[in-house]
Amino acid sequence: MTDTRAETAPESDKPGLDRRLLAPMMLGSVLNPINSTIISVALIPIGRALGAPSSQTAWLVSALYLATSLGQPVVGRLIDIFGPRRLFLLSTGLVGVAGVVGTLAPGLGVLIVARILLGFGTCAGYPAAMALLRSEAERTGKDNPGGVLTALAVSNQTIAVVGPLLGGLLIAVGGWRATFALNVPLAVAAVLMGLLRLPRPARTGESSRRGRLATRLDLPGMGLFAATLTSLLLFLMNPHPRDWYLLVIAVAAGAAFAARELRAAVPFIDLRVLGGNTPLLATYGRALVTYVVSYAFLYGFSQWTEEGYGLTPFRAGLVQVPMFLLAIGASVVSGRRKGVRGKLLIGAAGQIAACLLMLALTGRSPLWMLLLVALIFGVPQGLNSLALQNSVYFQADPGRTASSAGLLRTFAYIGSMVASSATATSFGQRADTGGMHQLAWVMLGAGVLYLLLTLLDRTLGRGATEEASAAT
Template identity: 45%
Template structure:
């Protein structure tokens, strides 16, 4: 485990990797296309499946004779599975080896895609989405751990452009998800959105088998300081149970089930107590308590994506139901958001610092939320496009910069679990955003509901700006 107070950016050189022999791959080949290609293919599956389902819900409901309240579980179950599985599989990547976890996750994706494509009933579809959430959650934390091991081998940090490609893959796949889903539903039916996972996962699996290096011995990979196996099943179970209860509470803030806070508090207290007592905890509470920069990164990431998801779902819903745009026209109106997110993801990778991109992102979120507060039925089209763009740029900057911050501040031997917790913060933000939207539109989608959501977003965006400007750890260059 990295020493408290040690330079968090020096993890790539603290533990010396074994000397390169004549039979080893040349160090210059590190971070090349062969290594990153399977990581990118695997990492795009989770965000792709979070958005691709949106254009298939109506068709699925008609096929099984169910309503929107039931089909919504296809969205919620993947968010829940992903929020829980990302740090769990990240921990497995740290202890068992990232290549093993990456490959196992792809096998689960293939199986879940087949289950969904052949599902005889709606319950089977729920199982398929649950498995998809688990299987696709392995790729990102395992990819971060693979890059960590490659960084050790080469004796230099992972380049920001490599991290940007991971962010770009997530943003790009999420952006094209609705369009791809609509195409598949139109051509082959809703089962196509499940079946499409199979060829993508097979390609990623074959490429990973060929090009991702075998896992080094975990003791050696962690500098000899961590036992080969330290899974902490009790800690993992307590974390999973506590987070599941929290997510179920957040899913319905319009009619809050306050009694769920009692078991959440008990499970959280038990988790903290156990993590402080066990020698190899699932979540190192002491490390997090002494690692303010990492905790603040999680807070910024979750809060930033809460605001972004409010626009993704709340603004688009207002465009369709209050302004009367068709789904196709709404997709076109949101195109500036997707394009600016992709462009800013690449631009953010070209900067050496973290404070500048994150501050700009927070300010743009504030401006964008302010614009939403004044929209109405006769707002010019250009203003609607500007509002989407104001939220697209932060999406790219936040994704890339916070990813680099996790790489810089997390203990090198725990980067998989740390990356998983980053995604957990993002999904909690998404789930909270959906509940805030439900509160704002409790009496129907209207200008007043949009303005209420925007007012809350302005307050949260100002808070995010303050958190960013006051974080001294962001002064460091990466």
């Protein structure tokens, strides 16, 4: 009798999400974007202090995203197996170590190492949040995560607002090293919240689980995945015919990875399931191209406003504030509205319009034109990330939510690597207006491709995406 009443209880009588989880979920997920946005206004001061041109300081961006691209799906898979608590604590602790290394770094090489550590350290936040959301849905019987997914998106956008501004302020007060030191208190806060609020994993079957650990982890698959992605991204960082061997390694390792995963009993990435999940593959493709545009603007436009237009780092951060404020508004307004296709189409149109306006900018353009470009970019910034995030939550295999979320970030960071390479190639020794225009053409091409991928995707509006729309 009791069981029957529980099964037929109205939705409103079921327990809701444990609100204590929201703070660690949000803080963990923003560790990566805050380091992404702060560095955007620190590249020029770091280059001047260490005597490094833009083509070399670009490695500070590439190093973080190389590490994160590799680490997100691996850590996500570990979270799927062990639960979020352990991986969250280890990763966020590493963020604090990276903050110390970066603060004390004597040169660019050690700074790059610090950014690599930050990349691995920030890997767990987003997959852990998605895994917690899935486990709470199973515990409560409510799988309507629209509000929490929107909160995650808004928190990331809020940090993106604060990041460039805070970066400029920290540089003005304590120099560029203060942008690395900030990670120490953030890591301490994240670890404490994780210890106090994240649920401990169940101890049942612990010995048998350890006995099957090697099989469940698919270490050979992870190793081949790492070899494939690392060689590919190293080539994308600075594409040149002399580095052809990197592409050969990527193809060979990729073929071996595919063969391994198709034979493995418990694969790291189930290619058979992923290959049959057309909506999820389309979402990953859109993530790659939209983040080419997004990160090229974040880093390239910021460098040009400082070096080509003559703004201070603090004022360069202020120029980006309208973008992130409008992005927050777009996320909040659209967060609980049904439909994904409309958000993606509007986001694509916003990217194209902003890129066209960038081509009209010069070193003598009025400041309001820079603010207008940033404002227009705010629309796709808010809509695209939310739509992609919601899509993956509903399109992915529930048992692989964390690793699928990590793989979304991997595709996004591959896009960021393309953007970083395009930025370094366009600017060379100096971020001048000609280089900015060259970069804008690359961004425009990616924006048009994003629009075509959305227009031609027949899976939008039905299947997994339709299910996501109904839930939100």
